Amino acid sequence: MSTILLSSSSAGFNYLSMALLVVMFGLMYFFMIRPQKKEQQQKEIMIKELEVGDSILTSAGFYGSVVDIQEDLVIVEFGNNRNCRIPMQKSAIVQVEKQDK
Template identity: 55%
Template sequence: MALLTSSPTNMIGLIIFYVIFLGGLMYFMAIRPQKKQQKKLNDLVSSMEIGDFVLTTSGFYGTIIDITDDTVIVEFGNNKNCRIPMQKKAIVEVEKQAL
């Protein structure tokens, strides 16, 4: 009586194939887009200048009045008295000042 069994080497090869396939799928669906988004954010942060109009992660719009290594001072509102220092990574969007 012949039993339908596959050899252990075929099973190991199939398992290795699935592991590589799932690793590649995870890379292209999770890791690669995240790296792309991080690169875009780093480019945005490095292009900031004094006078640029910004949107913060908390949803506030303001104008950059000073920039240091890892922080910016943003001025909010029309009264020019609300100046808040924040980290550069809290900036989501930058609109360049009109020349």
């Protein structure tokens, strides 16, 4: 008789642990995965709206202005002397500030 009680209580424990796993996965999705996807979508939109003349901040911390845009590269001009033009990947752009029109 004690084995029957033991097996019924272990079945309840299995349902409880399964429910806890589902709740933990749901919380992880809403606190980690969803915000990361949203941030990634915002960055993709920012890169698509990039135009020549926009001021940018790179992942290395350099400020520059966009001179030319190619498929997955941008030519960025750094400094006041206008001689420092460096090609870099679009993924290295962290922030874009639109030019005043």
